């Protein structure tokens with residue numbers, strides 16, 4: 366149910382990082398059409414205020430822009446991430462580990478988001494409700510790992526989950542109304558899942574997933590700070 370992100374004052378701003386990806390684009394569109402934010406910024410490698418995780422300078426510059434504009438940022442959703450490309454597929458076993466694939470996975474799923482947290486921290490509100498949601502993946506849960514494989518993706522998302530936890534603790538010290546979470550979007554029909562969305566999985570369209578994710582985000586309160594939740598609002602153990 367799309368309940369209530371409209372608790373936020375009408376001068377609030379939202380940022381969607383990775384706004385050009387399958388889920389990010391749908392989230393950006395849905396926020397613009399269903400919620401009352403004054404400004405909604407979509408950041409990607411192609412946007413005017415652009416961010417490329419491989420360029421620390423681009424993250425710093427983007428954060429400086431938001432700081433200088435003193436916008437009332439109340440929601441950030443990070444939708445960027447990486448699983449495979451033309452060169453690399455996820456490992457089936459430990460013997461498949463490739464340093465270049467592993468580095469790329471960690472850069473995209475952990476280091477880039479960590480730099481984003483570092484540079485955007487000063488931009489975030491010191492009081493009032495603020496939500497920072499990071500799209501993670503259930504396979505990043507260590508306690509849920511029954512199959513092994515996908516070592517780089519799993520471990521880079523586990524690292525992201527740890528970063529979310531650290532960020533939630535520091536944000537709480539600064540603003541008791543902050544909520545920082547990791548969200549598993551489930552299997553969504555995007556480029557990222559294409560080779561893997563087998564029959565039997567509950568594959569949803571990006572638009573459906575965007576509504577589900579925003580419904581979870583709408584329902585968050587401060588007791589959820591630092592948690593890992595799925596698109597049905599069920600908590601996942603780290």
Ligand SMILES: NC(=O)c1ccc[n+]([C@@H]2O[C@H](COP(=O)([O-])OP(=O)(O)OC[C@H]3O[C@@H](n4cnc5c(N)ncnc54)[C@H](OP(=O)(O)O)[C@@H]3O)[C@@H](O)[C@H]2O)c1
Pocket residue numbers: 382383384385386387388389409410411416417418419444445446447448473477500501502503549550551552553554555556557558
């Ligand atoms: N789809 C699923 O079934 C599924 C399942 C579990 C978790 N997830 C997670 O959900 C998130 C979104 O996935 P998706 O399915 O929407 O994937 P996607 O369509 O492949 O989108 C990936 C996003 O990452 C961005 N990106 C790629 N390289 C980048 C770089 N160097 N710097 C900054 N951004 C970069 C892309 O931007 P460009 O447009 O600029 O390339 C794009 O916005 C990911 O974190 C993924 O791990 C997805």
